[in-house]
Amino acid sequence: MSGRIDLYPTEEIAGWKVRPGQVFPYGVSLVPGGVNFSIFSSVATSCSLVLFDKASRALLAEIPLPESFRIGDVWSVTVFGLDPETFEYGFRIDGPCDHQSGHWCDRSNILLDPRARAVSGRDVWAAEPDWTDPFPYRGFVVPEDFDWRGDRAPQIPSEDLVIYEMHVRGFTRHPTSGVGHPGTYAGVVEKIPYLRELGVNCVELLPVFEFDEFELSRPNPVTGALNMNYWGYSTVGFFAPKAGYAATGAAGMQADEFKTMVHALHAAGIEVLLDVVFNHTCEGDHRGPSISLRGLDNKTYYMLTPDGYYHNFSGCGNSLNCNNPVVREMVLECLRYWVSEFHIDGFRFDAAAILGRDQSGGPMLNPPLLESVASDPVLKKCKLIAEAWDAGGLYLLGSFPNYGRFAEWNGKFRDEVRDFLRGQSTSAGQLATRLAGSPDLYEASGRGPRASVNFLTCHDGFTLRDLVSYNAKHNEANDEGNRDGIDDNRSWNCGVEGESDDPEVCALRLRQSKNAILSLMVARGIPMLLMGDEMGRTQGGNNNAYCHDSAFNWLDWSLVDKEHDLLRFSRLAIALRRAHPVLRLPRHPRADATGALGFPEVSWHGRKPWQPDWDSGLAVVVWASTDGPDVILYAWNTTPYSEQIELPPAPGGFQWIVEVNTGCPSPDDIHEPGTGPAMEPGGCFLIGARSSIVLKLAAKRP
């Protein structure tokens, strides 16, 4: 005999055999002979489970739960004889509706389970929905058994990561991608060989939790196409992979397809990080729709002002009350779910400063949510990366509550290196701090360069090509009068605003792009590239391209040929980083520590060895490993004039080998590691205008 003695119906409601359910797990789960449902609400005076037929979307049953089906604030029910593949579900909650007091219960509404493992309604990307459907997003069950067949997390040390920030759909949707399933998880799998060849070992996916691409959609004034919620920073279902990104979304197999993608990426040695949005939801402010949390228990799930309005620290209408103990548990459970079920390797937390706010919005020194995430056993090996600010003005760069676990998107690296790149700042000293892994931000806390995700571009802002092609944003197509998007771009158009066929302008832009990518690859910390920057992807100067589902945002794979020169440079710059451990050491280099071959761990130079000029546009640094004979000279001349530098003498038996010189045209701009030309002993190096170089010390060639 086997089986549980309580798995039999105790009563019949609305024609369905049911029994009081199991409280755990929250949400929906399959039990022998039936399906179990469990939902929290601290304000519900009644709760009904509403079932729909999946194929026809017609109402199947409404099962009012007896009071005896509630334990504490949790309602649960097991329904027997329900085919798990053919139903969808929601909840009808009755309770107080008094907006000033923060209550929004409405029994005329049917609500999505916040823990739904899959959400229907937006199964195929941009397929016109039924706008008359009063309950457009419905939960359903998916099998959670997946044969991971020997999957192993790459567990790459943080300092060895090269992150590629990408949009699942945008990566392969363009007709030039040539994949069988453009714009999907399956499409990503087909492009793994490209990622391998480029040399990145980690992808960071823009939001993949179910969202509604039709949210706030409107016709594009320029093209007439629909402006949509393309990025997806507006969660509908935290536990559900975006169905519209799955080739099999219409068949409800998005979870299996997603897992297959992770499995394939892992097999290629590539980690998978998710960009997760826990700071707000898609329900907006008091004018927004009631989809789930608002109707279930508004006061618990959202930060409210004393008169019942939504705090808007996210800039998106509401703020999730993430340090409320109940909400905290949901967030933690969600992260654990993605790690245990989907084998995710880490997370980038959008507008993470909000996760450190208390229930009335005040910043906390020791936010329980962040402490729980940092110390959770399931998340123990995960990379945790914070966007350490929010739209409410809380800016925690360097001071994000980190528990030794959280890294940060280093906004200072972006801003100051952009300034150096455009020649606005001629502070070699400032650049030195960023190249050292930002010790001003991360040394005191003991986190070191592993806490610094170094980036110059991300989805939010200019692409790299646009950073060197535009002085100002050009967001007209967003239909907000060019008022949206930041103005602080720190960009330089190289003399002409926008596209140009002037050979000198084009050459300068290409060189500036190379300088930028090289700076990322030599700096201590974790470099992050934006999808397409390795081959000059442009958004036509739009620095807030969140709403365009078009070739405007999709990666154009014809750039592989058109921008072969930059792509080759990017690939070899990543290879350079991999070839030189000294570039990846997980500590800030010290001038008073002895490194290899007679050099200090770090030394600064100028036109003459050992004579840095901190207030110039010429930075010259030598890094010498303390762990082995690895010595690198990096110099960046951001002035419009050539600069001749005298090289620090190589020790006996060694010589300087040229690895990179962005001042030279391809293929002399960068060499396969260790194969470049050797410098004469005692030689000088003429660094071209707005150019950067890398030399390495190597034993003299016979």
Place this chain on the structure above:
Amino acid sequence: MTLTFTSSNGAAVAAVTGNITHAVSGEFQSSLLAALAESPALVLDCSGIVMLTSAGLRVLLLLHREASASGKRLALASVPPAVRDVMEVTGFLDQFQSHPTVAEAIAATSQTKP
């Protein structure tokens, strides 16, 4: 869903038609397990499959596991392109032996050891 059994060259051949879903999974599994018990090899002629759902894929894989555990061989034949495509992107296809035709599947199962 229908199952039609024949045998050829020592292998049982089951022609499957219709939809393989949770609703028919019990019948599907028990009939095919019974056929496996009587024969060292089983070839599934999939040409008539219209739809294979998540649960259907799992039943197929469970059957494959059962076959392997008992030293039997299971092979798929003539999987329609649309079904094959779903199996591929969800990671199921490479767990099976799959052949373009029933004849090739029979030949392969009669040659190889489990």
